[in-house]
Amino acid sequence: ILNVEQSPQSLHVQEGDSTNFTCSFPSSNFYALHWYRWETAKSPEALFVMTLNGDEKKKGRISATLNTKEGYSYLYIKGSQPEDSATYLCAPTVGFQKLVFGTGTRLLVSP
C-alpha cells in the first residue's frame, strides 16, 4: 500500500503571504507526481505533472519542486490571494497509471 502524506492538513494565511506545502511519498517505483487544486463542487484542476528528480515547474504565482530520491515534493504559492483558497492535492502514480492521492492541504487565504 502506497502511503502519501501531505502537510500541513490545513493552513490559514493572510492575503499577500507566501506559503508552501509538502507531499511525501515512497521513492521506490516512482513514475510521476501530480499536483491538483480542488474547490468543493468543482473539478480537481491539474497544476503540475513532474517526473524527473530535480524537476521544477511554475504556473503564475504557484511553483513546485520534486525530489524522487528522498520522496517528497513542495508546492509554493507566492503572494497568496483569496482566490487561491482551495484544497491542494498531490498524487504519485502507481503501476504506471493509477493516482494515489494524499488527504490534501486545505488553504484558506483571508483578505
Next chain:
Amino acid sequence: EAGVTQFPSHSVIEKGQTVTLRCDPISGHDNLYWYRRVMGKEIKFLLHFVKESKQDESGMPNNRFLAERTGGTYSTLKVQPAELEDSGVYFCASSQDHGIYGYTFGSGTRLTVV
C-alpha cells in the same frame, strides 16, 4: 474542447436502492478512471478502463459496484444495493498517453445514501 462530464451532480437515495452514475470522458481519450472520496478521507482509485476493457479494477469495494464502458465511450458506475458507507463524491477522469500529460477530472457526483 469539452471537459469530462458527470451526471448527476448530486443524488440522494435510500439504503437498498440502486443508483447509476454516468461519465462522459473527453472525446478521444481511451483511458477512463473512476475515483471516490468519502467524507474526510483521501480520493481513492476505483477502476481504470482502456477503451471498453477493464485494465485495473483493484479499487472496487465489493460486488455491489458494477462499472461498464460499452463501446469505449461513456462509462456508468452502478451501485446496487446502496449502503450508507457508499456516500461520498465519485469522480471520473480521462487521459491520453497513460496520463503522462495529466488527467482531466469531472466535477464529480455527490452521492448521499440515507
